[in-house]
Amino acid sequence: MSHPYFFYAKPPNCELPLLGDAAAVTARKYLVIACIAVFSALGDAFLARGMKLVGVIDVHHLATVLTVLVNPFILIGIGCLFAFMYSYMTALSFADLSYVMPATAISYVVMVLLSMLWLHEHVGMQRWAGVASIVVGVGFVAGGPSRTEGVVPTGQAESSRGCGKR
Amino acid sequence: MRELYTWLCIIITAVAAGAGDVLLAFAMRRMGDLGDLRREHGLRHVIVSVLSSGIFFGGVFCMAIAFFVNLVGLSWGDLSVVGPASAALTFVINALGAKFVLRENVNRRRWLATFFVVCGVLLLSGS
Numbered sequence: 001m002s003h004p005y006f007f008y009a010k011p012p013n014c015e016l017p018l019l020g021d022a023a024a025v026t027a028r029k030y031l032v033i034a035c036i037a038v039f040s041a042l043g044d045a046f047l048a049r050g051m052k053l054v055g056v057i058d059v060h061h062l063a064t065v066l067t068v069l070v071n072p073f074i075l076i077g078i079g080c081l082f083a084f085m086y087s088y089m090t091a092l093s094f095a096d097l098s099y100v101m102p103a104t105a106i107s108y109v110v111m112v113l114l115s116m117l118w119l120h121e122h123v124g125m126q127r128w129a130g131v132a133s134i135v136v137g138v139g140f141v142a143g144g145p146s147r148t149e150g151v152v153p154t155g156q157a158e159s160s161r162g163c164g165k166r
Numbered sequence: 167m168r169e170l171y172t173w174l175c176i177i178i179t180a181v182a183a184g185a186g187d188v189l190l191a192f193a194m195r196r197m198g199d200l201g202d203l204r205r206e207h208g209l210r211h212v213i214v215s216v217l218s219s220g221i222f223f224g225g226v227f228c229m230a231i232a233f234f235v236n237l238v239g240l241s242w243g244d245l246s247v248v249g250p251a252s253a254a255l256t257f258v259i260n261a262l263g264a265k266f267v268l269r270e271n272v273n274r275r276r277w278l279a280t281f282f283v284v285c286g287v288l289l290l291s292g293s
Contacts, residue, residue: 065238130286
């Protein structure tokens with residue numbers, strides 16, 4: 001009978017990375033994370049700018065949302081989101097989703113800066129507190145391993161790493 | 167009423183984006199490191215591998231729904247409200263998806279990171 005963690009080969013309560021050096025985040029991987037943050041924020045900012053020009057979409061005519069695809073700001077925004085998507089897929093191929101998501105939250109800091117400087121939205125103390133909280137959260141995850149599960153058999157992983165139930 | 171529609175868009179965006187992220191992460195994990203694949207077999211191999219994955223398209227479909235609903239939300243609310251609010255919900259859905267669907271080891275460090283990020287985006291959206 002197969003172990004429930006057979007495919008993931010990780011004991012349920014093991015806090016240590018099982019891939020060792022392979023899980024270390026290299027400079028290239030930080031660059032991928034940075035690309036995600038920048039392209040995500042730029043994409044949203046261009047989309048917001050485009051949607052402000054298009055105006056409010058009537059709830060009874062939702063199909064009109066497709067007509068925004070001819071707006072240049074929307075098209076640039078979509079281009080940025082394609083770049084974001086490629087970077088994001090690359091990140092997910094070498095790191096856990098629970099690592100990538102918080103790490104890329106730095107894009108909201110970029111988004112706030114773009115909102116303030118480009119879209120001229122007001123940014124008060126509470127929003128700056130939000131930015132600080134996000135930076136702390138990103139700091140927590142950035143210092144840890146990018147991948148916490150491997151493909152080695154569970155028994156080997158436990159014996160080689162000394163991970164037991166806590 | 168406009169605020170209600172905005173929050174409805176935020177919720178739909180978060181659920182669809184969360185489902186998309188989980189499916190995409192699953193598909194990418196099965197393929198392996200895209201950077202290594204590109205170096206070893208070339209970009210064409212990477213593109214073919216990605217485009218031949220049904221799970222990948224399932225994730226993209228969910229993300230497309232999130233994208234268009236997000237567009238509608240952006241037309242009703244500020245970017246600095248719609249973006250962070252839908253993101254906060256997406257973070258929670260993703261963390262749960264990572265733990266229970268992808269069976270990742272979401273340790274204390276990652277829960278803390280998710281908590282601070284969610285607090286951050288809520289502070290952003292609540293101001």
